[in-house]
Structures are given as C-alpha cells and as structure tokens.
Amino acid sequence: MSAVSVAERFDDVGASEVSPSQARAERPILEAVGLTKRFGAFTALNDVTIALMAGEFHALLGENGAGKSTLVKSMLGYYHPDGGAVVLDDREVTIANPRDARRLGIGMVYQHFTLVPAMTVLENLVMSRVDVPSVVNWAKERKALSAFLETMPLKVPLDTPVDRLSSGERQKTEILKQLYLKSRILVLDEPTSVLTPEEARQVLGFLRARASETGMAVLLITHKFSEVTAFCDRVTVLRKGAKVGEGLVADLSTKEMAALMIGERELTQAPGRDENPKSAEPVLALKGVRSGDSGTRGSLAIEELVVHGGEIVGIAGISGNGQTRLVELISGQAQKTSGEIRVKGEPYDASRATAQAMKVRCLPEEPLRNACVGRMSVSDNIAFRTFDRDASGSKIRLLDKKRMLQRAQELIEVYSIKTQGPSAPIQTLSGGNVQRAVLARELAGETDLLVAANPCFGLDFGAVADIRAQLIAARNRGTAVLLVSEDLDEIVALSDRICVMFEGRIVFECAGGDAVDTTRIGAHMAGHH
Ligand SMILES: Nc1ncnc2c1ncn2[C@@H]1O[C@H](COP(=O)(O)OP(=O)(O)OP(=O)(O)O)[C@@H](O)[C@H]1O
Structure with missing residues (x-):
C-alpha cells in the first residue's frame, strides 16, 4: 500500500464512471483501516476497520453517539482522523476535505442539507460539479439535466429555488446530486428520515438496483432495521466508537443486530396507558386560526x-401540509393572521413569559437549529426555561451557574444523554443526543401542554422506546400532548385521537387505538378525501 495524493488519483478515476465489468467484483473499493478519531480527550472512534465491496449495499448500525457519522466523516475528509488509513482501490489515499472525496468519486448525503x-435545483446540481465551466451554457445544462x-x-x-422545496424534495435532490455526479461510492447518513415510507422504498430500491448493475458501493447509516433487512447485503455495527460486529445481513436476525448495538443494557419498557386521565376541559383550543397566505404551501387554516x-x-x-406552521404558532416562531389560540381557557400569545406561566413546552423539529444555541453548553441549553428563576420559581438577578450545572448533570443521567459533560457545547453531541437534551x-418540571414535533426523528430504537415512554408518562400525569409526526406508525402507537392535515386544514379525525384504519388515514394524507 503506498500513499498517493488526490491529484494523482483523480486522473485514474477520471469522471468516476464504473464500467459494467467492475460491477459485483468481490473486492473492496474503499476501506477504512484502524481509523481513530479523538475530540480533545474523548475518543469518538477507536481503531475501526470497515471494507466496502464493489456493488454492495452495506449498512452501518449503532446507537445515537456510537460514532457512525464520525466514521464516515473521517473517511471522507470532513474530519482528519488521528490514526489509521483510508484505502481506495488497494492504494492508500489522503483525503484532505470533502472536495477531494468528490474528485475520487465518493459522495455523501449528510443528515443536514448541503x-x-x-x-x-438546476443551479445547485450544475454548480456542485468539480468540472463546472467558468461560463455555464445554461440551456445546454438544462437539456442534459432534464x-x-x-x-x-x-x-x-x-x-x-431550494428554499421552496419540502424537506422530502430537498433530500431527493441531495440523492439525485450524487447520482448526477456519478459517485461510485455513496455514503448515505439516514437518507430516508424525511421521506414518506413509499418514497423511501422507491429511493432505496433504486439505489440497490443501481449498485448491483454498476458496481457502485453504498454505505447506509440507518436506525431502521426494516431498511437493513430489505435492501442491505452486509452490516457493520458500532458501539461506543468501536466495531462490535459485522456480517451478512442474511445471517443475522434483527434481534442479534439490536443486541450488538446495545450490549448488556436493558431497554426501557413503555408504561401502560392509564385508563382515564383525560380532563373534561380542553388545555389547548384553536378556533378559526389562519396563518400564512391562504392556499400557499405551509399555510394554515x-x-x-x-x-x-x-x-x-x-x-x-405529509411534510409541507401546515404542520410546521402549527408548531411554530404554539412555540412563538410564527404569527397567526386571525382566529384564537387558548390554553386552559385563557388567550395564549406564545411569548416566553406566557409559555412559562401556562406551562407550555415545545420540542420543535430540528431541535439543534430551532431549540438550541449550538455553541452554548449542554448545561446552558438545558437551563433556557429556568436560568432566571430560583428553585421556587421566583425571579433572580444573577445566574446560579453551579445550580445550572447540577441540574444539567441530573437530567443527563435521567435521560441518558451521551455528552462529554454538562459544559460541552451542545453542537458537539450526536443528533439523537441533542434531541434527548431538549x-x-x-419535560422537566410541571407541563400542562407539550407540543412534540417528530420527537423520535433520527433516534435509535432504544431512544425511541425512552422518548415514547416519556410521552405516555406525561399523558398519564395529565399533560395535554400534541404530537406532530410524519411517522404514521408513531402516531398510531401513541395517539388517543388522530387528526390528518392536508393543505393546512384538518381533513379527517378518528380515535386512536388498535382499530385504526391506516389505509384510510393514508388516503387522506395523500389528499383523497
Ligand atoms: N465535533 C465534535 N466535538 C466533540 N465531540 C464530538 C464531535 N462530533 C461528535 N462528537 C462526539 O462523538 C460521539 C459520536 O458522535 P457521532 O455523531 O459520530 O454519533 P452517531 O453514531 O452518528 O450518532 P447519531 O445516530 O445520533 O447521529 C458522540 O459522543 C459525540 O458527542
């Protein structure tokens, strides 16, 4: 193995097309050998080796914080590993940044949009090419792209423009971009989280077929075992930054994969649903509420x-039908144009003071962006609701940093938040652990109304069990919970009552429970009323 620079390798790879003869070759295209990555004193990745074969669909599994993103980012030049090597076609390469990776035909679809x-969309795709000409012939590019x-x-x-696309369309554009760039190695970090189940099947099925036909290797980070068993050939499992298992998917049951992921730990059991905690009076009541220009995407009526x-x-x-606006109205991020919102019979203006007084809490979508200050510590972020109050709820003038740290430490333990400590910037936590911290x-303290938007988005199965248990426990305590989710299984598993939103309106309502007709709900979600 000799190390060569990207510039040398670029010529070998050319436009990074794979000839059919390369397809299904039984040799690794890309290997990470003994990769180690530290952040300060913390070892996020410890001596991990993984090989991607030409034409294979390879799953990378692990709990939130296990090191999956760190591994792929260390392979693709986003991070510089502290030890180990990356080997492409039997030769060690130095990939200094993601652009180098792209030149070598390695593409990645990140958890965040790029x-x-x-x-x-046209401009984004054309400009993402490494060989974009200095004067672009847009008519020609449009024809080629069409x-x-x-x-x-x-x-x-x-x-x-991309900012007018739904999350699902953006995700599809990210995937199309990699296919357009003719990536011969494609790394996907939870690519289906914003797609409908049907879209997810379509995308993964297509990539699966493409891998078999062209020899493209796909590395898929996912928390969904169904995706592993339906589409993947092999699986590698990480736990606490180390590789704890690998094998053919056909040889492993999901139970065995789950056991590798969590080790000896016991999973949280969801509490039973108390028979009748429902109050006679409504906690949240919306009447005639309008927001956004009527009939436009994302508006509410x-x-x-x-x-x-x-x-x-x-x-x-389905995302883009006004649910985000609904959550934003209650969390104070958007304004209504008419109608009224009441909490426990009183008008609700969604200011911090009103939310505090009325015990309204909110877990918005993308909590790192919408509910945190990334550079501030876990402790500071956890204290956002209470930093100006003492233990009895009275206003204080000076911050009590010691109390904030203590409180954060307690919650880190209760909610099993993986962090280097309460003083670590919250943006250094893995996606799932930011979710837990928020x-x-x-949920700390008394809550009368909790609005949770996609609360299990990006969480591993253990964390999903934890969070669902917390939501049911809050309901059993008498909290009113408004659960907004694109995951129909989650809605069915948790809800006492289900409403379907389409084009900003509630178009269907039914009771939750075992008898729920998901086909009917799905039809309303798709606009067939
Ligand atoms: N820039 C950073 N600075 C400090 N620590 C970091 C940084 N990036 C990641 N970590 C830590 O490294 C560990 C692994 O994180 P990583 O994002 O790789 O996990 P993951 O398996 O992808 O999790 P998830 O499923 O939640 O996305 C976590 O404990 C995380 O807090």
Whole structure:
C-alpha cells in the first residue's frame, strides 16, 4: 500500500464512471483501516476497520453517539482522523476535505442539507460539479439535466429555488446530486428520515438496483432495521466508537443486530396507558386560526382543534401540509393572521413569559437549529426555561451557574444523554443526543401542554422506546400532548385521537387505538378525501 495524493488519483478515476465489468467484483473499493478519531480527550472512534465491496449495499448500525457519522466523516475528509488509513482501490489515499472525496468519486448525503437555499435545483446540481465551466451554457445544462432526470425514478422541479422545496424534495435532490455526479461510492447518513415510507422504498430500491448493475458501493447509516433487512447485503455495527460486529445481513436476525448495538443494557419498557386521565376541559383550543397566505404551501387554516389534559392528539400528514406552521404558532416562531389560540381557557400569545406561566413546552423539529444555541453548553441549553428563576420559581438577578450545572448533570443521567459533560457545547453531541437534551429540558418540571414535533426523528430504537415512554408518562400525569409526526406508525402507537392535515386544514379525525384504519388515514394524507 503506498500513499498517493488526490491529484494523482483523480486522473485514474477520471469522471468516476464504473464500467459494467467492475460491477459485483468481490473486492473492496474503499476501506477504512484502524481509523481513530479523538475530540480533545474523548475518543469518538477507536481503531475501526470497515471494507466496502464493489456493488454492495452495506449498512452501518449503532446507537445515537456510537460514532457512525464520525466514521464516515473521517473517511471522507470532513474530519482528519488521528490514526489509521483510508484505502481506495488497494492504494492508500489522503483525503484532505470533502472536495477531494468528490474528485475520487465518493459522495455523501449528510443528515443536514448541503444545497444552497437561494439557488434553483438546476443551479445547485450544475454548480456542485468539480468540472463546472467558468461560463455555464445554461440551456445546454438544462437539456442534459432534464434528460438525466428522465432516467431517474425521483422527480424534483429543476427551476424551483431550494428554499421552496419540502424537506422530502430537498433530500431527493441531495440523492439525485450524487447520482448526477456519478459517485461510485455513496455514503448515505439516514437518507430516508424525511421521506414518506413509499418514497423511501422507491429511493432505496433504486439505489440497490443501481449498485448491483454498476458496481457502485453504498454505505447506509440507518436506525431502521426494516431498511437493513430489505435492501442491505452486509452490516457493520458500532458501539461506543468501536466495531462490535459485522456480517451478512442474511445471517443475522434483527434481534442479534439490536443486541450488538446495545450490549448488556436493558431497554426501557413503555408504561401502560392509564385508563382515564383525560380532563373534561380542553388545555389547548384553536378556533378559526389562519396563518400564512391562504392556499400557499405551509399555510394554515384550522377551524377547530382541541387537546385535553391526559390526551395525546396525533397530527398526521405529509411534510409541507401546515404542520410546521402549527408548531411554530404554539412555540412563538410564527404569527397567526386571525382566529384564537387558548390554553386552559385563557388567550395564549406564545411569548416566553406566557409559555412559562401556562406551562407550555415545545420540542420543535430540528431541535439543534430551532431549540438550541449550538455553541452554548449542554448545561446552558438545558437551563433556557429556568436560568432566571430560583428553585421556587421566583425571579433572580444573577445566574446560579453551579445550580445550572447540577441540574444539567441530573437530567443527563435521567435521560441518558451521551455528552462529554454538562459544559460541552451542545453542537458537539450526536443528533439523537441533542434531541434527548431538549426533551429533558421541556419535560422537566410541571407541563400542562407539550407540543412534540417528530420527537423520535433520527433516534435509535432504544431512544425511541425512552422518548415514547416519556410521552405516555406525561399523558398519564395529565399533560395535554400534541404530537406532530410524519411517522404514521408513531402516531398510531401513541395517539388517543388522530387528526390528518392536508393543505393546512384538518381533513379527517378518528380515535386512536388498535382499530385504526391506516389505509384510510393514508388516503387522506395523500389528499383523497
Ligand atoms: N465535533 C465534535 N466535538 C466533540 N465531540 C464530538 C464531535 N462530533 C461528535 N462528537 C462526539 O462523538 C460521539 C459520536 O458522535 P457521532 O455523531 O459520530 O454519533 P452517531 O453514531 O452518528 O450518532 P447519531 O445516530 O445520533 O447521529 C458522540 O459522543 C459525540 O458527542
């Protein structure tokens, strides 16, 4: 193995097309050998080796914080590993940054979006090429891209600015971008989290077929065992930064994979649902609420929505149908144009003081962006609701840092938040652990109304069990829970009552429980009323 620079390797790879003869070759295209990555004194990745074979679909499993993103980012030049090597086609390479990786034909779809919001899909795709000409012939590029899209099962509008796309469309654009760039190694970090189940099947099925046909290797980070068993050939499992298992998917049951992920630990058992915690009076009541320009994407027009104490009301719907606006109205991030919102019979203006007084808490989507200050510590972020209050709830003038740290430490333990400590910046936590930290903050203390938007987004199965248990426990204590989720299984598993949103309106309502007709709900989600 000799180390060569990216510049030398670029010529070998050329446009990084794979000839059919390379497909299904039984040799690794890309290997990480003994990769180690430390952040300060903390070892996030410890001597991990993984090999991707040409034409294979390889799953990377592990709990939140196990080191999956760190491994792939260390392979692709996003992080510089402290030890180990990356080997491409039997030769060691130095990948200094993601652009180097792209030149070598290695593409990644990250958990966060990398598209430029103000540019159209067409502009984003063309500008992402390493060989973009200094003067772009847009007519020619449009023709070529339209022809390319014709061959793809995923459709995105070429002339729409990315900031007007739904999350699902952005995710599809990120995936199309990698196919357009002809990546011969594709790393996907939870690519289906914002897609509908049908879209997810379509995308993974297509990539699976493409891998078999062209020899493209796919490394898929996922928390969904169903995706591993349906689409993947091999699996590698990480735990606490180390590799704890690998093998053919066909040889492993999901139970065995789960056991490798969590080791000896016991999973949280969901508490039973108390028979009748529902209060007679509504806690949350919306009447004639409008927000956003009527009829535009994401606008809201709710005639009536009521949530009682001790009740979980699930809002089902495909992303982009007004659910985000609903959550933003209650969390104070958007304004209504008309109508009224009441909490326990009183008008609710969503200010910090009102939310505090009325015991309203909110876990928004993308909590790192919407509910945290990334550079501030875990402790400071956990204290956002209470930093100006003493233990009895009275206002204080000076921050009590010691009390904040102590409180954070307690919640870190209760909610099993993986962090280097309460003083670590919250942006250094893995996605799932940011989610836990925000939920710990929002559920701590008495809560009369909890709004949870996609609360299990990106969480491993153990964390999903924890969070669902917390939501049911809050309901049993008498909290009114408004659960907004794109995951219909989650809505069905948790809700006492289910409402479907379509184009900003509630178009269907039914009781939750075992008899729920998901086909009917799905039809309303798709606009067939
Ligand atoms: N920039 C950083 N600075 C400090 N610690 C970090 C940094 N990035 C990651 N870590 C830590 O490294 C560990 C592994 O994180 P990583 O994001 O790789 O986990 P993951 O398996 O991808 O988790 P998830 O499923 O939640 O996305 C975590 O404990 C995280 O807090």
